[in-house]
Each structure stands twice: as structure tokens, then as C-alpha cells.
Amino acid sequence: xxxxxxxxxxxxxxxxxxxxxxxxxxxxxxxxxxxxxxxxxxxxxxxxxxxxxxxxxxxxxxxxxxxxxxxxxxxxxxxxxxxxxxxxxxxxxxxxxxxxxxxxxxxxxxxxxxxxxxxxxxxxxxxxxxxxxxxxxxxxxxxxxxxxxxx
Numbered sequence: 001x002x003x004x005x006x007x008x009x010x011x012x013x014x015x016x017x018x019x020x021x022x023x024x025x026x027x028x029x030x031x032x033x034x035x036x037x038x039x040x041x042x043x044x045x046x047x048x049x050x051x052x053x054x055x056x057x058x059x060x061x062x063x064x065x066x067x068x069x070x071x072x073x074x075x076x077x078x079x080x081x082x083x084x085x086x087x088x089x090x091x092x093x094x095x096x097x098x099x100x101x102x103x104x105x106x107x108x109x110x111x112x113x114x115x116x117x118x119x120x121x122x123x124x125x126x127x128x129x130x131x132x133x134x135x136x137x138x139x140x141x142x143x144x145x146x147x148x149x150x151x
Contacts, residue, residue, distance in 0.1 A: 005132035006056055007120050009139050013048040014112045020044060021105040030093035038092075038101070042084055045108070047146035049077045055139035056123070063126050069119055076111045083107060 003009035020041040027034035057073055060066030083104040090097045127135070 003136045006135040009136040025102050025105050043150040047143050050146045051139045051142035055135050066126050
């Protein structure tokens with residue numbers, strides 16, 4: 001799955017996240033399916049955040065126009081991590097678990113939409129074509145490494 005540029009690489013993970021959170025919020029009770037989907041989503045978010053911060057947001061922060069945008073996105077990653085931690089600390093059979101899962105799904109969707117509709121446009125102007133290609137390769141390598149480490 002070699003994406004031609006960083007935006008395609010990020011979108012592939014975004015689609016996996018969307019599929020997982022949509023399936024997750026359809027689960028009920030403390031089932032193996034709920035636990036498995038949550039684990040998959042957690043691993044996907046973690047690998048994506050790590051690789052994205054390193055190979056998308058940090059390069060963007062090298063330019064003044066990319067600093068605020070990158071800080072905002074990284075702050076949102078932190079909020080997602082906190083929601084994941086709250087879910088880990090909540091009993092999967094509890095009604096509040098699904099409430100938290102839906103809150104996470106909503107936050108993830110907000111973040112992905114904002115990235116795709118706002119951040120990608122600005123980044124498209126700030127990054128050269130060569131950067132877009134090389135960042136896709138380094139992002140994918142970091143992403144795969146992070147996925148392997150959590151598996």
C-alpha cells in the first residue's frame with residue numbers, strides 16, 4: 001500500500017479509523033467483538049498519531065504558517081488519547097462505556113474532517129511535491145513500525 005503522497009497515506013488510515021469507530025459504537029455489552037474493535041481502534045489511532053506528528057506536523061511546524069495548525073492538531077491528538085484512556089478505565093459492560101465510545105467517535109470524525117478539509121489544503125501549499133512523496137514513505141514506515149510494536 002504505497003501511497004503516492006502524504007495526503008493519500010493519511011487518508012488510508014483515516015478510512016480505517018472511520019470503519020472501526022462506526023463498528024465500535026454499534027456494539028453493546030462486554031463482548032469479545034467490542035473488546036477487539038476497541039483494541040484495533042486504539043492501535044490504529046496510536047500508530048497514526050505517532051507517525052502523523054513525526055512526518056506531517058513536525059515538518060509543517062518548520063514553516064511559520066504551519067505552526068498554529070500543527071499545534072491545534074497535536075492538541076486534538078492529546079484529547080483523543082485521554083478519551084481512549086477513559087475508555088480503558090471504564091467497564092465495557094457499563095452504559096457509560098458506550099457514551100464515551102460515541103464521544104471518541106465524534107472527536108475522531110471532527111479531527112479527520114478538519115484535517116482533510118482544512119489542514120491538507122494549507123499543507124498542500126507549504127510542502128513541495130518531493131516532500132509530499134518522501135513524507136508519505138517515512139510516514140508509512142513509522143506507521144508500520146508503530147503498528148508492529150502494539151501488536
